[in-house]
Amino acid sequence: xxxxxxxxxxxxxxxxxxxxxxxxxxxxxxxxxxxxxxxxxxxxxxxxxxxxxxxxxxxxxxxxxxxxxxxxxxxxxxxxxxxxxxxxxxxxxxxxxxxxxxxxxxxxxxxxxxxxxxxxxxxxxxxxxxxxxxxxxxxxxxxxxxxxxxxxxxxxxxxxxxxxxxxxxxxxxxxxxxxxxxxxxxxxxxxxxxxxxxxxxxxxxxxxxxxxxxxxxxxxxxxxxxxxxxxxxxxxxxxxxxxxxxxxxxx
Amino acid sequence: xxxxxxxxxxxxxxxxxxxxxxxxxxxxxxxxxxxxxxxxxxxxxxxxxxxxxxxxxxxxxxxxxxxxxxxxxxxxxxxxxxxxxxxxxxxxxxxxxxxxxxxxxxxxxxxxxxxxxxxxxxxxxxxxxxxxxxxxxxxxxxxxxxxxxxxxxxxxxxxxxxxxxxxxxxxxxxxxxxxxxxxxxxxxxxxxxxxxxxxxxxxxxxxxxxxxxxxxxxxxxxxxxxxxxxxxxxxxxxxxxxxxxxxxxxxxxxxxxxxxxxxxxxxxxxxxxxxxxxxxxxxxxxxxxxxxxxxxxxxxxxxxxxxxxxxxxxxxxxxxxxxxxxxxxxxxxxx
Ligand SMILES: Nc1ncnc2c1ncn2[C@@H]1O[C@H](COP(=O)(O)OP(=O)(O)OP(=O)(O)O)[C@@H](O)[C@H]1O
Ligand SMILES: [Mg+2]
Numbered sequence: 001x002x003x004x005x006x007x008x009x010x011x012x013x014x015x016x017x018x019x020x021x022x023x024x025x026x027x028x029x030x031x032x033x034x035x036x037x038x039x040x041x042x043x044x045x046x047x048x049x050x051x052x053x054x055x056x057x058x059x060x061x062x063x064x065x066x067x068x069x070x071x072x073x074x075x076x077x078x079x080x081x082x083x084x085x086x087x088x089x090x091x092x093x094x095x096x097x098x099x100x101x102x103x104x105x106x107x108x109x110x111x112x113x114x115x116x117x118x119x120x121x122x123x124x125x126x127x128x129x130x131x132x133x134x135x136x137x138x139x140x141x142x143x144x145x146x147x148x149x150x151x152x153x154x155x156x157x158x159x160x161x162x163x164x165x166x167x168x169x170x171x172x173x174x175x176x177x178x179x180x181x182x183x184x185x186x187x188x189x190x191x192x193x194x195x196x197x198x199x200x201x202x203x204x205x206x207x208x209x210x211x212x213x214x215x216x217x218x219x220x221x222x223x224x225x226x227x228x229x230x231x232x233x234x235x236x237x238x239x240x241x242x243x244x245x246x247x248x249x250x251x
Numbered sequence: 252x253x254x255x256x257x258x259x260x261x262x263x264x265x266x267x268x269x270x271x272x273x274x275x276x277x278x279x280x281x282x283x284x285x286x287x288x289x290x291x292x293x294x295x296x297x298x299x300x301x302x303x304x305x306x307x308x309x310x311x312x313x314x315x316x317x318x319x320x321x322x323x324x325x326x327x328x329x330x331x332x333x334x335x336x337x338x339x340x341x342x343x344x345x346x347x348x349x350x351x352x353x354x355x356x357x358x359x360x361x362x363x364x365x366x367x368x369x370x371x372x373x374x375x376x377x378x379x380x381x382x383x384x385x386x387x388x389x390x391x392x393x394x395x396x397x398x399x400x401x402x403x404x405x406x407x408x409x410x411x412x413x414x415x416x417x418x419x420x421x422x423x424x425x426x427x428x429x430x431x432x433x434x435x436x437x438x439x440x441x442x443x444x445x446x447x448x449x450x451x452x453x454x455x456x457x458x459x460x461x462x463x464x465x466x467x468x469x470x471x472x473x474x475x476x477x478x479x480x481x482x483x484x485x486x487x488x489x490x491x492x493x494x495x496x497x498x499x500x501x502x503x504x505x506x507x508x509x510x511x512x513x514x515x516x517x518x519x520x521x522x523x524x525x526x527x528x529x530x531x532x533x534x535x536x537x538x539x540x541x542x543x544x545x546x547x548x549x550x551x552x553x554x555x556x557x558x559x560x561x562x563x564x565x566x567x568x569x570x571x572x573x574x575x576x577x578x579x580x581x582x583x584x585x586x
Contacts (some may be wrong), residue, residue: 081542087539088533092557092558092559092560096544105546106544153309
């Protein structure tokens with residue numbers, strides 16, 4: 001589904017990603033961990049197509065197509081969803097109008113007929129249950145005045161609405177209290193199918209108790225320096241990154 | 252005076268020509284008509300504030316063909332639905348609200364020729380007037396001058412929506428009673444070679460008064476949009492709160508948008524602030540929306556509409572509010 005080969009990217013002339021290789025197949029969950037500043041969010045942004053990053057080398061194929069050639073919105077229509085580490089507030093734009101527009105364009109791209117207002121509202125109602133997000137939030141402006149936890153829940157609500165093929169969730173667990181973490185995590189698990197895949201970027205094992213990864217990767221200085229099964233997350237929690245980093249820096 | 256008042260009370264609200272109203276209610280007419288124009292001339296404000304731009308006539312003489320109308324609302328008169336008026340040519344207007352009247356008016360400019368309007372408004376104690384003014388994008392220039400005098404504990408709110416063309420709006424509000432509240436809001440959407448100016452003068456002459464001013468502009472193309480806002484607080488007019496804000500979004504490099512606040516505060520126990528911002532649409536919001544699959548052009552429209560909804564939200568009548576927002580959105584779509 002996703003194939004990343006030797007991906008290099010820079011921002012303002014500084015190279016941040018220095019050759020990332022990653023393959024994600026349908027039905028898989030990948031966790032990406034790594035110290036602050038190692039390039040995790042950068043990797044997510046480069047996949048999404050954020051303008052400020054320049055890809056200097058490598059390639060990314062998504063659904064067999066060249067992802068890096070597509071404008072941001074087309075990557076979304078193809079089924080790429082990015083759960084933002086810092087979701088953006090959009091004053092004056094209602095959740096309903098925002099999602100209506102997003103889903104409308106996606107359906108157009110897929111050649112599906114537009115949803116009627118009734119169908120759309122029904123969908124909003126159903127999907128909001130998955131993350132237990134109240135209509136008091138969905139009737140407001142996008143993220144405006146939402147608490148940190150509400151914003152993260154709203155990300156998963158949008159993910160549920162857009163039904164992506166690949167979700168990249170950037171620290172969706174940070175800033176959540178225990179209940180919210182459970183709600184968000186079970187929401188994500190609920191949305192998992194054999195056809196889609198998830199990349200979770202996180203610092204904590206606790207999220208991975210719910211969303212059990214098939215692979216755990218450690219990103220350091222713009223490269224994946226180590227990959228293993230879910231037990232790696234536990235080990236990192238106990239021992240930190242030093243032992244991996246030391247080996248890597250020594251080489 | 253009492254004779255006049257009794258007659259009008261019986262008859263309810265009046266909408267008459269100057270001549271007719273003057274004949275029927277000479278005392279009321281004499282008390283109000285032209286008072287604010289004369290006072291403004293004494294203030295010399297017209298020279299100071301209004302006459303900066305040679306592009307508009309600043310004198311208040313109107314052509315003979317101008318409409319001359321009085322809207323008179325007797326004591327405690329109230330309306331549930333908005334009273335709407337279309338303005339298609341030059342006009343003098345006098346609006347008087349007696350005590351406790353509560354009125355909601357809508358003026359829609361549909362000029363068929365170059366149009367000048369001069370309107371005087373008197374708010375008696377405890378009265379409340381809400382106005383929305385809509386300027387569509389027309390080829391005819393419009394000069395709209397409104398003078399307001401507010402008595403004790405009165406409330407005035409004006410929301411002017413300018414959709415381009417060539418328009419000059421002047422709103423001057425004078426608080427002459429304590430506990431008065433003034434709200435001046437403005438939305439401007441301008442593109443092409445549109446030229447829109449807003450001049451506001453907010454005068455606090457008596458202690459204990461509040462005023463809130465907020466103007467927002469979205470401009471593109473070669474549009475020129477100016478906001479001049481003066482706040483005046485008289486000596487001894489203590490415990491005043493006066494706020495002014497002006498936010499502008501510039502969608503092209505060739506627009507010219509100016510903000511010129513002018514504060515003249517002569518009392519010391521006053522809370523007063525003003526601020527102006529100029530910027531582009533929020534890059535992060537655009538990115539976020541595109542990541543969800545929204546086309547950049549659609550994202551831009553949603554963001555622009557979102558930028559002004561807090562001000563259309565000030566219009567209390569739901570139907571009118573939705574109508575105004577709809578019209579705004581259509582204008583944005585044509586930018
Ligand atoms: N405009 C820029 N110019 C130079 N360096 C930048 C710029 N923007 C980001 N960086 C750097 O890129 C590196 C990677 O940042 P990124 O946000 O991807 O890290 P991260 O792994 O997500 O960290 P965290 O765990 O703190 O979220 C950081 O060292 C950051 O300082
Ligand atoms: Mg990060």
